[in-house]
Amino acid sequence: MSVTTxxxxxxxxxxxxxxxxxxxxxxxxxxxxxxxxxxxLAPPVYMFITSLKSSGEIANMQGNPWLVRSPTLENYSxxxxxxxxxxxxxxxxxxxxxxxxxxxxxxxxAAFALARMRFFGSQALATGVFLTYLVPDTLLFIPLxxxxxxxxxxxxxxxxVLVYPTLTVPFxxxxxxxxxxxxxxxxxxxxxxxxxSWSQMLLKIFVPVAMPGIIAATIxxxxxxxxxxxxxxxxxxxxxxxxxxIGIVSQLVRADTFAWGQIMAGALLAALPPVxxxxxxxxxxxxxxxxxxxxx
Amino acid sequence: MAQVSxxxxxxxxxxNVQAVKGIDLEIADHEFVVxxxxxxxxxxxxxxxxxxxxxxxxGDVAIGGTVVNDIPPxxxxxxxxxxxxxxxxxxxVFENMAFxxxxxxxxxxxxxxxxxxxxxxxxxxxxxxxxPKALSGGQRQRVAMGRAIVRDPKVFLFDEPLSNLxxxxxxxxxxxxxxxxxxxxxxxxxxxxxxxxxxxxADRVVVMNHGVIExxxxxxxxxxxxxxxxxxxxxxxxxxxxxxxxxEGDAHxxxxxxxxxxxxxxxxxRTARYAPHAARPVLLGIRPEHLTDKKPTDKRNIADxxxxxxxxxxxxxxxLVHFRIDGxxxxxxxxxxxxxxxxxxxxxxxxMDQMHIIDPETxxxx
Ligand SMILES: Nc1ncnc2c1ncn2[C@@H]1O[C@H](COP(=O)(O)OP(=O)(O)OP(=O)(O)O)[C@@H](O)[C@H]1O
Ligand SMILES: [Mg+2]
Numbered sequence: 268m269s270v271t272t273x274x275x276x277x278x279x280x281x282x283x284x285x286x287x288x289x290x291x292x293x294x295x296x297x298x299x300x301x302x303x304x305x306x307x308l309a310p311p312v313y314m315f316i317t318s319l320k321s322s323g324e325i326a327n328m329q330g331n332p333w334l335v336r337s338p339t340l341e342n343y344s345x346x347x348x349x350x351x352x353x354x355x356x357x358x359x360x361x362x363x364x365x366x367x368x369x370x371x372x373x374x375x376x377a378a379f380a381l382a383r384m385r386f387f388g389s390q391a392l393a394t395g396v397f398l399t400y401l402v403p404d405t406l407l408f409i410p411l412x413x414x415x416x417x418x419x420x421x422x423x424x425x426x427x428v429l430v431y432p433t434l435t436v437p438f439x440x441x442x443x444x445x446x447x448x449x450x451x452x453x454x455x456x457x458x459x460x461x462x463x464s465w466s467q468m469l470l471k472i473f474v475p476v477a478m479p480g481i482i483a484a485t486i487x488x489x490x491x492x493x494x495x496x497x498x499x500x501x502x503x504x505x506x507x508x509x510x511x512x513i514g515i516v517s518q519l520v521r522a523d524t525f526a527w528g529q530i531m532a533g534a535l536l537a538a539l540p541p542v543x544x545x546x547x548x549x550x551x552x553x554x555x556x557x558x559x560x561x562x563x
Numbered sequence: 564m565a566q567v568s569x570x571x572x573x574x575x576x577x578x579n580v581q582a583v584k585g586i587d588l589e590i591a592d593h594e595f596v597v598x599x600x601x602x603x604x605x606x607x608x609x610x611x612x613x614x615x616x617x618x619x620x621x622g623d624v625a626i627g628g629t630v631v632n633d634i635p636p637x638x639x640x641x642x643x644x645x646x647x648x649x650x651x652x653x654x655x656v657f658e659n660m661a662f663x664x665x666x667x668x669x670x671x672x673x674x675x676x677x678x679x680x681x682x683x684x685x686x687x688x689x690x691x692x693x694x695p696k697a698l699s700g701g702q703r704q705r706v707a708m709g710r711a712i713v714r715d716p717k718v719f720l721f722d723e724p725l726s727n728l729x730x731x732x733x734x735x736x737x738x739x740x741x742x743x744x745x746x747x748x749x750x751x752x753x754x755x756x757x758x759x760x761x762x763x764x765a766d767r768v769v770v771m772n773h774g775v776i777e778x779x780x781x782x783x784x785x786x787x788x789x790x791x792x793x794x795x796x797x798x799x800x801x802x803x804x805x806x807x808x809x810x811e812g813d814a815h816x817x818x819x820x821x822x823x824x825x826x827x828x829x830x831x832x833r834t835a836r837y838a839p840h841a842a843r844p845v846l847l848g849i850r851p852e853h854l855t856d857k858k859p860t861d862k863r864n865i866a867d868x869x870x871x872x873x874x875x876x877x878x879x880x881x882x883l884v885h886f887r888i889d890g891x892x893x894x895x896x897x898x899x900x901x902x903x904x905x906x907x908x909x910x911x912x913x914x915m916d917q918m919h920i921i922d923p924e925t926x927x928x929x
Contacts (some may be wrong), residue, residue: 453649456616459665461710462637471662475653 311538318342325527331536338446342528351506352533355514358424359493362510365371366487366492367430370435374484377436378443379469383455392416393444407433408501415502422504430502431492439484447473447479482548493541511537565627565717565750566592567613573621574608582608584774585622586902591851595744595751599761600771600797602692606644606754608723609771611855613752614720616641627717640829642711643720646727648703650695656682660709674713681712683747685739701732712747720746725760736762740775762786770794785915795919801883803895804862806847806856807923810840819847819920822889824835830864830915835922837929848928849881856901857912868913872896872905 319338331338346352380386381393411430412421420426452474458468470484474481499513506518515533520525572581583605590596598606611617613624615636621631626842631639642663650659655717657678667741683689685705695703704724711719724740725733741764743753755761761768768779770785770793778790786866789795795803808821810829816828817837825845829837854868876883882897895911903909910923920929 451647452651453645453647454651456614456636457643457645457649457710458662459616459650460614460636460641460643462666462713467666472651476651480655 269295282512287499293394302435303431311535314531314535318528322338322526322528341534344534345537346529351514351518354507355509355518356509356537358508358514359510359512360540362427362431363492366431366435367488369432370439370488370492371481371485371541373432373436374439374443375469375481377440379473381440382444382447384465388497396437397441398442398453399433404497408497411498412501422508424456424508424510426502427495427499427550429500431434431495434488434498435488435491436497443477443480443485450476486544486548489544490541493537494504566590566594567718567750567752569609569613569622570625571622572609572612572619572624574605574612574617575620583612585777586771587773588750588769588776588779590750592750593748595685595764595766596769597755597761597767598623598769598771599758600756600777603757604771605774606756606771609755610643610720610722610752613718614641615639616643631808640717641720642714642716642718643722644704644707644711644724646708648695648727650703650706651847652695655692655694656687656698656706656709656802659695659706660713663710663714670763677713677715678709681709684712684743687708693766700728701736704728704736705739707875708743711742715747715749717750719749719751719753720892721751722757723896724753725755726757734847740764756820764799764818768798770797789848789919789928791928792848792921793923795928799850801851801894801896803848803850803919804891805921806849806888806891806893808845808847810837810843810845812841813838817841819845821847825888826870827866827870827913827915827918828864840920840922840929846921847912847922847927848921850917851896853914853917854895854911855914856897856903857910858898860912862914862916864915866913866915868911869908870911871908872903875905877901 313333315324316333317383319335319342320338321337321339321341375394381389382394411433414428415421415426418426418429420429454472455474458472463471484501494512495510496512499510503509503513504512508516511533515530515537519533520531564839566579569586569588572583572588573581575581580824588596596610599607603660608617609627611624612619615631620689623632624842625631626639626641655663660681661674664677668708669677678691682691685708687705687709690702692699695706698706699897704727707724721740728736735901737760739751742763743755761879762785765782767779768782768785769779772793779789779796783824785794785798789798792805794874796805801855806821809820811818812818812829815834816831817834819829821827857867870884870886870888872884872886874885876885877899880899882899882901882903884895884897884903886893886895897911921927922929
């Protein structure tokens with residue numbers, strides 16, 4: 268009898284300490300999450316607030332800059348009424364859609380070959396693909412300028428469609444290699460025996476099974492391409508070929524006059540497509556990230 | 564359906580590791596053959612060469628009389644069931660089973676007919692719309708078998724299909740596999756390292772060790788007439804006892820003398836067989852079930868075998884008794900009614916008609 272009570276008391280005290288530890292972990296988690304949220308959300312919130320102010324109110328140094336006294340949509344209507352802004356938007360959209368498509372086709376095929384077909388140098392090649400990702404674009408744009416110029420694609424969105432994949436393909440291939448490598452070998456062997464060719468195996472087994480990885484890679488390619496700044500700055504000079512990122516900066520800043528309200532409104536509108544896409548694909552994206560984390 | 568022939572089959576991996584060292588095996592049409600052996604003995608490699616998943620280093624594999632060495636897996640008309648089932652996770656059970664037929668462009672109604680038929684055989688009709696992750700291990704195993712059955716291939720290949728299941732389910736699925744084979748009668752090559760599975764399923768068992776075949780034969784034959792020490796020790800559970808001793812005497816009568824002075828008369832029928840080995844060290848092989856308590860019997864050739872139990876394991880329908888002779892562990896299977904106690908000497912009965920004598924130099928059963 269005494270033994271029973273002793274051991275049950277032991278269990279209770281243990282449970283008590285467990286829940287105390289758990290509560291402490293919760294507090295730390297919440298505190299750091301809130302801190303992170305404040306740090307990450309402050310700039311967009313400030314952008315939003317500023318975009319609702321008139322130029323006069325922005326210039327006014329009196330009062331708290333985080334409050335809007337007379338909210339106005341004039342910045343938005345000016346932007347949307349300006350044909351140039353829509354042009355930038357369309358340019359960004361064309362470039363991004365094409366770059367994502369090119370990237371995914373190349374990196375899925377490359378990753379499939381590198382992960383599954385053992386050929387001479389496949390290991391070295393897989394490492395090499397990743398190493399190219401480590402070369403920063405701020406170094407690459409000088410030699411690339413020569414190449415793009417030689418192809419006659421300077422100052423053209425087609426030049427951007429050509430060079431962005433150099434940023435996206437290596438990383439996406441690397442994500443996909445990790446993902447494909449986590450698919451058990453028996454699955455391809457079963458498919459081989461069931462009568463699948465390599466292409467059928469890729470399209471009917473690997474692509475559907477690796478969907479979370481593909482979505483993660485797609486989001487990455489989309490983000491890189493939508494937010495690219497260095498390459499368009501270097502390769503595009505006239506407004507009709509500019510994507511949003513440099514369009515906003517170059518057209519809304521006239522010498523040292525900053526149209527702050529419109530810049531903020533434009534930047535917010537430019538950030539909208541990635542937000543929408545993230546919201547749609549978030550669940551898949553997280554699944555893809557964690558799957559990549561456990562393997563490769 | 565077809566016969567399968569392996570001729571001088573060799574597999575060498577990089578670094579000159581010979582996993583399979585020249586295997587000859589003829590598997591008849593409709594036959595259920597089990598490859599069994601310890602881990603790393605080359606069972607899976609052999610099976611995968613039959614499937615076409617592993618390149619053949621030397622020799623031939625023929626299915627239905629055609630050498631298939633250079634034919635890709637999909638054109639060999641085989642189906643394989645893997646240890647981890649390898650179900651396509653994004654497809655329903657129906658789609659999993661239909662996949663091979665769809666790729667081969669079978670008409671829709673034929674696919675449906677075959678899948679429904681296989682699902683009925685395997686009792687998985689209510690599961691057809693589920694995804695694999697919503698299935699239990701045993702159900703996944705059935706689906707994997709269903710995927711093989713619908714193809715109606717020439718040969719079924721199984722690589723340890725039951726080793727991911729718990730003990731109870733394993734016994735149940737074992738019976739299931741046997742039933743399926745009795746229904747569809749497809750030639751089957753089945754790999755396992757579990758000798759009980761091998762004995763219960765096989766028409767013929769192939770015992771492999773270190774990349775070679777030790778012995779091929781029906782289960783009962785391997786049990787009663789093992790060819791080598793390895794087979795004698797591998798088949799049967801608990802394993803056969805091996806005790807060193809000497810054959811003494813001449814063509815008129817032989818005795819087996821164990822080191823500790825135990826003397827066992829050799830049955831007269833076997834005298835001629837063992838006579839050439841008289842006065843040489845040998846190994847006595849006797850199964851625990853042939854070393855029992857003494858009871859009235861009309862069997863001839865029962866010898867007294869003194870023992871002092873060290874560990875007693877009551878199993879219910881029998882009692883296992885472990886003791887030692889000259890430091891060699893020996894087990895005996897006794898009637899649970901027989902009174903035994905640790906440390907109290909007892910005389911057991913050794914059935915000398917069931918014993919084996921092994922040449923310790925060649926490890927061959929004499
Ligand atoms: N890809 C490989 N490269 C080199 N050696 C290998 C390779 N695959 C298997 N081997 C070796 O070949 C031998 C036979 O392997 P195999 O897989 O056929 O064994 P097994 O009998 O199926 O064993 P288990 O019961 O553990 O599955 C082993 O020694 C193994 O280490
Ligand atoms: Mg194996």
